[in-house]
Amino acid sequence: MSAKRSRGLPIAAHLALLVALVFATAFAVTLTIILALPPRPPDVMRSDQIVSDFVTGYRAAAETGRAPRSTRMRWAVRTGPPPVASLSAAAPVKAEIAQRLNLPPDKVALTGDFVRRDTLVFRVQRGHAEHIRQMEVHVATHITREKTAGAPDAPTPPAPPSPPVVVGAPPEPPVVFAPAPPNVTLLSGFTLAAELPNGRWLVMRQGRNDEEWGWILRAALIVGATLLALTALALWFARRLARPIQTFAAAVQAVGVDPKSGAVAEEGPRELRNAAGAVNAMAARLRALVADRTQTLATVAHDMRTPLMRLRLAAERSPPDQRERIAKEIAEMEALIASFIAFARDDPTSEKRVRLDLVALLQSVADDQAEAGRDVRLSSAESRLVIVGQPLGLKRLFTNLIDNAVKYGARADVALRRDGAEAVIDILDGGPGVPAGKREEVFKPFVRLHEHHGDGVSGAGLGLTAARSIARAHGGDVTIEETQQGGLVRVRLPIEEPIPAAR
Amino acid sequence: MPPDAPPRVLIVDDDATIREGLAEVFERSGFAAACAPNAAAMDKILAERGADLVILDLMMPGEDGLSAARRLAGRGWPPVIMLSALGDDADRIVGLEVGADDYMAKPCNPRELVARARAVLRRAREIDPVAARAETMRFAGFRLDLARRELTDPDGVLVSLSTGEFRLLRAFVERPQRVLTREQLLDLAFANDTDVFDRAVDVQVSRLRKKLERAGEGELIRTVRGEGYLFTAKPTPG
Numbered sequence: 001m002s003a004k005r006s007r008g009l010p011i012a013a014h015l016a017l018l019v020a021l022v023f024a025t026a027f028a029v030t031l032t033i034i035l036a037l038p039p040r041p042p043d044v045m046r047s048d049q050i051v052s053d054f055v056t057g058y059r060a061a062a063e064t065g066r067a068p069r070s071t072r073m074r075w076a077v078r079t080g081p082p083p084v085a086s087l088s089a090a091a092p093v094k095a096e097i098a099q100r101l102n103l104p105p106d107k108v109a110l111t112g113d114f115v116r117r118d119t120l121v122f123r124v125q126r127g128h129a130e131h132i133r134q135m136e137v138h139v140a141t142h143i144t145r146e147k148t149a150g151a152p153d154a155p156t157p158p159a160p161p162s163p164p165v166v167v168g169a170p171p172e173p174p175v176v177f178a179p180a181p182p183n184v185t186l187l188s189g190f191t192l193a194a195e196l197p198n199g200r201w202l203v204m205r206q207g208r209n210d211e212e213w214g215w216i217l218r219a220a221l222i223v224g225a226t227l228l229a230l231t232a233l234a235l236w237f238a239r240r241l242a243r244p245i246q247t248f249a250a251a252v253q254a255v256g257v258d259p260k261s262g263a264v265a266e267e268g269p270r271e272l273r274n275a276a277g278a279v280n281a282m283a284a285r286l287r288a289l290v291a292d293r294t295q296t297l298a299t300v301a302h303d304m305r306t307p308l309m310r311l312r313l314a315a316e317r318s319p320p321d322q323r324e325r326i327a328k329e330i331a332e333m334e335a336l337i338a339s340f341i342a343f344a345r346d347d348p349t350s351e352k353r354v355r356l357d358l359v360a361l362l363q364s365v366a367d368d369q370a371e372a373g374r375d376v377r378l379s380s381a382e383s384r385l386v387i388v389g390q391p392l393g394l395k396r397l398f399t400n401l402i403d404n405a406v407k408y409g410a411r412a413d414v415a416l417r418r419d420g421a422e423a424v425i426d427i428l429d430g431g432p433g434v435p436a437g438k439r440e441e442v443f444k445p446f447v448r449l450h451e452h453h454g455d456g457v458s459g460a461g462l463g464l465t466a467a468r469s470i471a472r473a474h475g476g477d478v479t480i481e482e483t484q485q486g487g488l489v490r491v492r493l494p495i496e497e498p499i500p501a502a503r
Numbered sequence: 504m505p506p507d508a509p510p511r512v513l514i515v516d517d518d519a520t521i522r523e524g525l526a527e528v529f530e531r532s533g534f535a536a537a538c539a540p541n542a543a544a545m546d547k548i549l550a551e552r553g554a555d556l557v558i559l560d561l562m563m564p565g566e567d568g569l570s571a572a573r574r575l576a577g578r579g580w581p582p583v584i585m586l587s588a589l590g591d592d593a594d595r596i597v598g599l600e601v602g603a604d605d606y607m608a609k610p611c612n613p614r615e616l617v618a619r620a621r622a623v624l625r626r627a628r629e630i631d632p633v634a635a636r637a638e639t640m641r642f643a644g645f646r647l648d649l650a651r652r653e654l655t656d657p658d659g660v661l662v663s664l665s666t667g668e669f670r671l672l673r674a675f676v677e678r679p680q681r682v683l684t685r686e687q688l689l690d691l692a693f694a695n696d697t698d699v700f701d702r703a704v705d706v707q708v709s710r711l712r713k714k715l716e717r718a719g720e721g722e723l724i725r726t727v728r729g730e731g732y733l734f735t736a737k738p739t740p741g
Contacts, residue, residue, distance in 0.1 A: 302562050302588040306518055308610040309588075313524030316613050330610055338590055351593075356661035360714055367665035367710070386660050391653065392592045395663065 008270040011241070018237050025233055029226045037218045045187055045206060047093045054192050054204050055100050061202045074205040081109045081201050082193050093187070097194065107195040244268025248276055255283045297341055304337050342396070343445065343462045351390035358385040358394075358423055358493070362416055365398045375411035376402055382416065385423055387495050389474050394493075397470040398425070400463040401478070401489050405429035409487050418495065422476070425491040433487035439480040443468050467491075509535045510624055513554035515545045515571070516586070517563045521609075525558065528613040529620070542566035554581050556620055556627075561587035561598070569601050576602020582627040584620060586611070599650035600638065622691075630677050637740035640676050643723060645715070647676055647738075654714070667692060668711050671704075675724065675734035684731035708732055 009017075057068045057075060067075035090110040098105045193203040244267055251264035263283065264276040308330050315326040359380050366378040398414075405412035409429020416425050434442055441447055448461040468478040476493035512534045516522045519540070526536035537554065539545040541563050548554070557575060561568035572583050585598040590608030598606040604623045607616055640647045644657030652669045654662045664672065670692035674683065683691075685704045692707070708724060715723045725733045 298562065298589060301590070305588040305590075305609045306521065310518070310520045310524065312610040313521060313528070313613060316524070316528055327612065334590075334610055342591065354655075354661050355659060356663065357656075361661075361663040363710075364663040364665040364668065367667065371665065371667055391661055391663060395592070 008268065008273045010270045014237075014241060014269055018234075021233055021237075022230055025229050026226050029229050030222050033218065033222045033225060037221075045190075047096075047187055050187060050190065050192065051093060051096055051100065054097060054194070057204060058101055058194055058196075058202055062197050065196070065198060065200075067202065070207070072207045074207050076203045076205075077196070078193075078201045078203055081195070082111070082191055082203055090187075097192070101194060103194055109191075109193040109201075111191050241269070244272050248272055251276070252279050255279060255286075293344070297344055301337070301341050305334070308334060308337075339462045339466075343466055351393050353388050353390055355386055355388055356391055356394070358387050358389075359383060359416060361391065361394055362398060362414060362425065365395055365402065366412075366414055369399070369402055369406070369412070374402075374406045376406065376414065377412070378414045378416070380416040382418055385416070385418060385495060387423060387474075387493055389493070390470075393470045393473070397467045397478075397491070398427075400467045401427050401491070404463050405431075405487070405489070409433075419492075421495055423493045423495050425493070426481075427489045427491070428483065429487045431487050433483065433485075434480050436482070442480065443478070509533055510555045510620075511535045511537065511553070512556045512558060512620060513537045513539060513545060513548055513581075514558045515539045515542065515563070515568075516558075516560040517541060518560075521560075525613065525616070528617060532614075532617045534617075534620070542568075542571040545571065549581075556581055556624055557583045558616070558620070559583050559585050559603070561585055561589060561594075569597065572598065572603045573601040582623050584616070584623055586616070596651050626677070626691075640738040640740055642676065642679075642736035642738035643715075647672060649673060662714050664711075664714065667703075667707050668714070671707050671711055675732070676738045679734045679737055682727050682730050682733045688732065 053070070053073055057070070057073070060068045061075075061077065065077070067077045069075070094105060094108050094110045097103075097110075098108045101108075187206075189206060191203060191205050193201050196202050248264060248268065255264060263280045266273045266276040266280070268276075312327065312330050315323045315330070318326065359382055362378055362380070366376045369376040402412045402414065405427050406429070409431025411430045413428040414425065415428070416423065418424070443464050445465045446461040464478065471478045471491055471493065474493055476491065478489060478491050481488045481490045510533075512529050514522050514525045514529070514536060515538075516525070517540055522538045522540070526538055529536040537548055537552070539548055542565055545557065545559075549557075559568045559572055559575075568585060568587065572585060575581065575583050582604040583602070584605045584607060585603040586607050586609060587594060587598065588609045595606045595608070604627070605619050607619065638648065638650050640649065646655040647653075648655070652664060652666075654664050654669075654672070656662050671688060674688060674691035688704050688708075692704075712722070712724050723734065723736055725735055727733050
């Protein structure tokens with residue numbers, strides 16, 4: 001056992017492994033997607049483009065008084081200027097707009113999250129030619145065009161990059177460095193505003209960057225793929241950890257029910273292996289104990305019954321009237337021995353459970369009793385009532401109770417009915433019943449309500465004890481109930497849910 | 504065995520008093536009795552002289568009764584009645600499952616033992632040894648476990664039988680498609696009860712019929728007017 005203890009990691013190590021795996025997986029998935037997909041497209045716009053867009057829009061708004069519509073920019077007309085932070089880099093752009101619109105500089109406002117004058121660098125990766133090329137063309141086109149034209153302030157607003165002039169860009173350029181042209185500022189997240197002739201302000205904001213959708217999708221992909229990978233990992237891990245625990249629980253349950261059932265497999269995390277080893281050792285001790293007990297009981301039975309058998313054979317040589325008396329005494333003694341041994345070896349869990357018809361079972365017990373000349377009657381409200389139970393155990397339960405009823409109450413009227421999910425069996429006798437204060441006490445072993453009245457009525461005081469333990473092993477119970485006349489013992493047993501007749 | 508010779512019974516028990524007492528009872532009832540104190544002696548006598556029936560004690564020094572019964576059952580002859588100090592239903596089932604023809608618990612009524620011995624001999628003469636040793640029989644979707652005395656219906660639900668019903672059903676199952684008179688059935692199913700009348704057979708048959716009703720393919724036990732009863736199905740072992 002101790003040799004096996006070294007194998008298998010403790011649960012803490014499993015958990016640490018899981019955490020490490022989670023981080024590694026999350027990182028690997030994220031990294032893979034980032035590297036495999038194109039970079040985020042630039043969210044910058046050229047100042048000359050912004051200026052010409054705004055000038056066109058301003059002129060239109062000055063005429064109509066309404067904000068123009070455009071997808072690239074978001075327009076609005078307000079009562080006052082938007083809050084503006086002073087940005088030194090924005091000053092030339094502001095000045096240019098004021099000049100082109102003939103407005104004093106304080107009637108123009110510009111703010112932006114990102115204003116740069118330096119070089120913009122793109123890294124273009126092999127393998128994503130199409131996507132990258134579009135983006136690269138988008139930015140690089142203007143840059144090159146301006147370089148060749150040498151006119152940073154083109155009077156006409158540059159159209160969206162519909163005629164892509166591919167500038168020395170092979171289908172898969174290795175890396176493109178694109179310097180910003182002179183006199184052009186690159187702006188991002190800007191808000192540009194100017195006062196309209198009617199005193200209201202026209203506000204233009206950068207619109208949504210359509211190129212960004214791909215990037216958003218990619219982010220969603222990263223999150224989704226990571227989640228998926230982690231869920232799969234967690235599931236796999238949980239199952240891996242849970243399976244040996246479930247197997248263990250089932251095996252321990254089986255050993256608890258029957259120590260003779262197979263050993264619990266010593267597998268899984270170290271803690272579980274240790275527990276399984278302990279359970280197996282315990283089961284071995286239980287098996288030895290059960291074997292001891294069985295052997296002892298068999299020896300006791302043999303040693304007590306062999307002399308009785310000798311006596312019984314000796315009685316055969318006696319005159320008939322004596323023989324019958326001796327036989328009766330022997331039978332009584334035998335009944336006592338039988339009840340002791342049955343009680344001592346009683347193991348309500350060992351018999352196999354089967355689906356059985358409770359009505360037929362009660363009928364057979366009652367018939368056997370009636371055939372032995374006892375006053376036993378059965379009435380059943382059901383013609384068939386299927387429960388899951390131990391046929392021999394249940395027969396003994398009802399035989400014990402009917403025996404008691406006949407012994408102390410001269411007769412047994414057995415009634416079976418169904419009460420919801422339970423079968424209720426009432427055994428009514430013709431005796432004085434059990435006083436209210438003693439109705440629990442009589443279920444204790446060796447407790448007899450009626451002290452020996454010498455003739456015929458005897459018993460070890462184990463019948464009710466055994467009956468109750470069998471009923472409880474079936475999920476039911478035996479109780480003594482209040483009644484007008486006689487004694488009433490009630491058995492309740494759970495009923496199996498009706499199964500459609502399977503043929 | 505000549506038909507008029509007394510049946511030979513071999514009593515195997517380690518207790519000399521019981522051995523001799525039983526031998527005396529059997530001799531008085533018209534049997535020829537021999538005794539053996541253990542399984543080895545039993546084998547010797549069986550090899551030398553043979554026997555028609557063995558009364559076998561369960562707990563003996565040396566080879567125990569269960570193992571000896573299993574060997575005899577494997578041979579198919581002679582039939583065995585186990586006589587045991589273990590009297591539980593579970594013990595009885597174990598005894599019958601290893602192939603004993605009957606099982607009685609000590610202390611028993613010696614005359615009942617003789618009556619059972621007669622019944623076993625009669626059954627052994629009449630029934631094909633293979634069928635007699637079969638542990639279970641199947642008919643019309645039912646399964647009858649002869650050792651456990653359990654009847655399982657076509658739905659797989661155990662239908663308990665009283666002792667009388669079981670003996671009656673076994674008599675039918677072992678003698679299928681044959682008219683059995685009330686006298687025969689009394690003899691086969693109520694061997695030990697002297698005060699049972701023809702009428703009781705009718706009562707038992709009607710109870711048994713009720714328990715077999717679920718077969719749904721007509722009467723399994725048919726009344727033959729003026730003669731007796733007939734088991735209509737053809738049971739198969741297993």
